[in-house]
Amino acid sequence: MTTITTTTTTLLSLLAGVCFIRANxxxxxxxxxxxxxxxxxxPNQNVTFWLYSNATRDAPIQLNPVDxxxxxxxxxxxxxxxxxGYTGHRDFAPNNHIRPALLDNVDxxxxxxxxxxxxxxPCYVQAVRNLPLVSKCLAQLINNLLERGIVQHELVHIIGFSLGGQVAGQTSNYLKRKPKRITGLDPAKPLFxxxxxxxxxxxSDAEFVDVIHTDTLGRGMMRPMGHVDFYPNFGPLQPGCLEENPNDPGSCNHERAPRFYAESINSTLGFWGRQCSSWxxxxxxxxxxxxxxxxxGYQVSENMTGxxxxxxxxAPPYAMGKPEEPDNSKYVAKFRLSAKHNEIEHDYEPELSDPIPELEDNDVDTDELEKQLIWQEALDEPLF
Structure with missing residues (x-):
């Protein structure tokens, strides 16, 4: 199953990448x-860093990484x-979604x-080739912040969208110490x-890596990439995107990752996922x-994996809260009978089997039963 899953994932991802390239x-x-x-x-004139806080949110400070x-x-x-990511800037996704949500709700x-x-x-190929420079310059900034004691290591969290997710991964190659946390928001797939x-x-790029996949058959990666990977709405098509952007629903799918993350910062319902081995x-x-x-999202437990x-x-609010746990009264208990007396062992605890939908949807007429089952004390000898 693992081989089939991996092969299928690679083929679908490769096909999506080819479609992206053929489009341009x-x-x-x-x-x-x-x-x-x-x-x-x-430092490089093509890579700049802007510091925001509640005090400077309307007048950010441009940082000199070496001073x-x-x-x-x-x-x-x-x-x-x-x-x-690709075609972006400091006021483009994920910044326009996540930065105000952070400054409004977190210190x-x-x-x-x-x-x-x-x-x-349309310089995608060149953009991918430029990422090592961006990563190197970001690592220079982080290394200097840590070495000078300006910021503590455990307080640094890198959040990258699309190509920015791949920049975050590459940055780890140049850091003197692996970052505490990296969040990948639908990391770019074409050429990766x-x-x-x-x-x-x-x-391996951080002590904890969490990834959100929202455009798995388009611009984003399908394969698991982090310690924990989330697939909202399975990943390939986000509800409402065909209506929101009928000419390019893939862009909408892709950008849902930073939108979901921004909402997760102060959501009272939360985005709760259930574990499954593969898509x-x-x-x-x-x-x-x-x-x-x-x-x-923002409040993910760093102990989670899978x-x-x-x-x-x-549409906002996107979060749908925590799914209800199954009602155990609708489950059938399986009992193990002893081979000697056909009785339930005194120390045996029932094991819950999978739910039987028919018990939820249909009534049973006891008059139609041909035989009545009665529990009786076990006989001295087994029945069979």
Whole structure:
């Protein structure tokens, strides 16, 4: 089953990547505006960092990675680092969704990266080739913050959307210490399907990696990438996206990841997923209804591992809360009879089997039963 699942996932993901490329055959290869950064040095004029807090949210501070002012980070607070994706900038997703939600609800500092000149449309191939530079410059900033004691290691959380999710993974290659947490919001798939782990986000990149997949058959990765992976609405098509963006529902699917995450910061219902071994098992409805549940998003438990599937709404608020646990009164208890006396062992505890839907939907007329079953004390000798 594992081999079939992995092979199917790879084929579907590869097909989606090919479709993405065919949608724009040249991908900027002949566009003079597209370029690979000639200088790999950091700091770099094409990669800038902007510090936001409640006091500076309307007038952010541009940081110099090699000349940091410790007073900009006083008093000490957790640090959230937001990384945009292809065609983005510091006011584009995930920043426009997550940054205000953080500043409105949590006492934190937020750094928004802007590397827009390196990821312009239609320069996707060049954009992917520019990511190591972005990652190197981000790592320079984080290393300096930690070495100077301006920010504590356990307070750093990197959040990357689309190509930004892959930047987060690559940044780990240049850090002197693995980050505490990385969140991948629908990490980009095209040109990353067959990449080595050093070029894409994976669970080894941070002490805890959580990933939200919302466009698994399009721009986003289908394969599990973190310690815990969430698949809202299974992942390939988000409710409401055909109506919201009929010309390009994939963009809507893709951007649902930062939207869900932003809502999770202060949601009273929460995005609760139920564990299942793989998307293929989920697709065929074979997941246990009694498997563990986990909260997706900002408040995810760092003790959780595995793949979780959940339902989310078609419009805000997207969270649908925690699914009800099955009613055990509708389950059938299986008893183990002793081989000697055909009786229930005195120390045996009943085991709950899977639910039988017919017991929920149909009444049974006892007059139609041909025989009545009566429990009696066991005989001295077994019946068979």
């Amino acid at each position: 055959p040249l991908l900027g290869l002949v566009d003079p505006a597209c370029f690979v950064a000639s200088s790999g040095e950091c 940091l002012n410790p007073w900009d980070f006083q008093p000490p607070r957790p640090l959230k680092i937001l990384i945009h 934190v500092y937020v750094i928004s990266i802007d590397y827009a000149p390196l990821v312009r449309y 399907i067959l990449s080595s782990e050093s070029r894409r986000l994976d669970a 293929l098992i989920y697709l065929f409805g074979l997941c246990s209804t009694r498997a563990a549940q986990a909260l997706m 793949n979780y599937f959940l339902k989310a709404g078609s």
